[in-house]
Amino acid sequence: xxxxxxxxEGAIADTVLMPGDPLRARFVAENYLENPVCYNExxxxxxxxxxxxGQKVSVQGSGMGQPSLSIYVNExxxxxxxxxxxxxxxxxxxxxxVKIRDIVIAMSASTDSSMxxxxxxxxxxxxxxxYGLFAKAQKAAEKLEIPFHGGxxxxxxxxxxxxxxxxxxxxxxxxxxxxxxxxALYTLAxxxxxxxxxxxxVSDSLVSGEATTSxxxxxxxxxxxxxxxxxxVS
Ligand code: HPA
Numbered sequence: 001x002x003x004x005x006x007x008x009e010g011a012i013a014d015t016v017l018m019p020g021d022p023l024r025a026r027f028v029a030e031n032y033l034e035n036p037v038c039y040n041e042x043x044x045x046x047x048x049x050x051x052x053x054g055q056k057v058s059v060q061g062s063g064m065g066q067p068s069l070s071i072y073v074n075e076x077x078x079x080x081x082x083x084x085x086x087x088x089x090x091x092x093x094x095x096x097x098v099k100i101r102d103i104v105i106a107m108s109a110s111t112d113s114s115m116x117x118x119x120x121x122x123x124x125x126x127x128x129x130x131y132g133l134f135a136k137a138q139k140a141a142e143k144l145e146i147p148f149h150g151g152x153x154x155x156x157x158x159x160x161x162x163x164x165x166x167x168x169x170x171x172x173x174x175x176x177x178x179x180x181x182x183x184a185l186y187t188l189a190x191x192x193x194x195x196x197x198x199x200x201x202v203s204d205s206l207v208s209g210e211a212t213t214s215x216x217x218x219x220x221x222x223x224x225x226x227x228x229x230x231x232x233v234s
Contacts, residue, residue: 002075005047005060007039013049013056014083015232016076018069020181022046022061024221028088029059032225045072055233062087066113066155066184073185077192084133084195087185088228090203090217091153091177094167098202100210101220103148103227104177105129105137106198110170111155111183119187127155127186130195133231137197140230146223151176153198155183167206177202199228 001008019025025046029036033050040047040060047060060076062069069087076082091104098104109127116125134150141148154170156178161167167178182198189196201220204211212220 002079004042004045004071005040005075005080006042007047007080009080011037011039011049012047012060012076012080012082013058015057016082016085017057017059017228017232018062018072018085018087018185019059020062020064020069020089022063025059025061028225032229033057033059052229053233057229057232062181065157065180066111066115069181070115070184070188073188077188077194082194084130085185085189086133086196086228086232087182087198088224089179089181089198089200091179091200093177093202093205093207094154094171094175095177096207098149098176098205100202100205100212101216102202103141103146103224104153104200104202105134105141105148105150106153106182106200107134107150108152109155109182109186109198110152110175113155113157113183115184116187125187127183128190129186129197130189133195133197136234137199137227137231140227140234144226144230146227149176153182153200154178156180171207178206197231199224
């Protein structure tokens, strides 16, 4: 048991898939894993363990934003000995060529958050994906014939920004898309000597103003899940 995860020792797999939405965690467990068992209901932040092609895999909700994700990621690495965490989520495109429904794999995650300013005393750490896991995801994408964009993303603390044009600062430096969690995930994985990777589906575009419908999100989510699970067992 840890403070926010009520699981007994050994209940969580070495590999954890991590959507922001706990109901998505339940959906993944019920639709993609064999024999899923719910190990956490504390605060409604569902966590399940099952198997995929005979391999033990867990799926744990993180909540939205870096503070919420950090609580779960700290406890998974530190208290449950988890070895790798793969975030699966949605993002807003910051580039013309990154279209809605596309898949983005984050090689690195810039941030406007003060969390790493506190940790690194205003020096600037560069949160980076685990290279081995990134390479596995690239191979899995080739095998499944799923095209993706690989590069830098922005983990922002602000969904409703007072300045509607601030994203252009990041866009102007090649940042592909914005979400709200990965910089913390990559930083904590490095701290604990674990592996981390973020795979995202583009749900909306700050460039074009387009957004996906919930039906489209469901379909593109399937592709992202196949890629994450193939990576998890490869
Ligand atoms: N901003 C932050 N997070 C997001 C967005 C966005 O526009 N779209 C999906 N996740």
